[in-house]
Amino acid sequence: MERRTYALKEAERMVPLLRSIGREMKARRSAAEEIHKHLESLRIRSSGPMSDVSSLEGQLATHLREMRGAEKELEHLGCRLDEQHPLRILIPSPDGDWAFDGHLEDTRFYATRSGGVSSSRRTSS
Numbered sequence: 244m245e246r247r248t249y250a251l252k253e254a255e256r257m258v259p260l261l262r263s264i265g266r267e268m269k270a271r272r273s274a275a276e277e278i279h280k281h282l283e284s285l286r287i288r289s290s291g292p293m294s295d296v297s298s299l300e301g302q303l304a305t306h307l308r309e310m311r312g313a314e315k316e317l318e319h320l321g322c323r324l325d326e327q328h329p330l331r332i333l334i335p336s337p338d339g340d341w342a343f344d345g346h347l348e349d350t351r352f353y354a355t356r357s358g359g360v361s362s363s364r365r366t367s368s
Contacts, residue, residue, distance in 0.1 A: 247321035
């Protein structure tokens with residue numbers, strides 16, 4: 244299967260979708276971390292009804308499943324998450340990758356090579 248690549252203009256047109264995916268992943272990651280902390284505190288104190296623990300475990304599983312679904316959506320587009328920066332989305336370009344990151348309202352694209360993110364940046368909104 245041939246790998247899909249995007250020119251900068253094509254990558255910029257994907258920004259609304261990538262923002263949506265990024266927003267969902269960030270929210271679910273945050274919720275999963277909070278649930279995990281709460282579960283750990285319940286387990287350490289050995290307090291709380293088992294139904295509370297089961298409910299939290301179910302909620303955690305849902306968030307993790309939905310995060311995997313969002314990653315699969317990125318893969319379907321030919322994109323992936325940056326291993327060093329989990330909320331940075333890498334968009335394949337003919338010469339490496341465009342890296343989409345920053346606050347959702349302040350989108351930045353970086354040209355990347357196999358050595359990582361370059362110092363040249365282009366900002367888009």
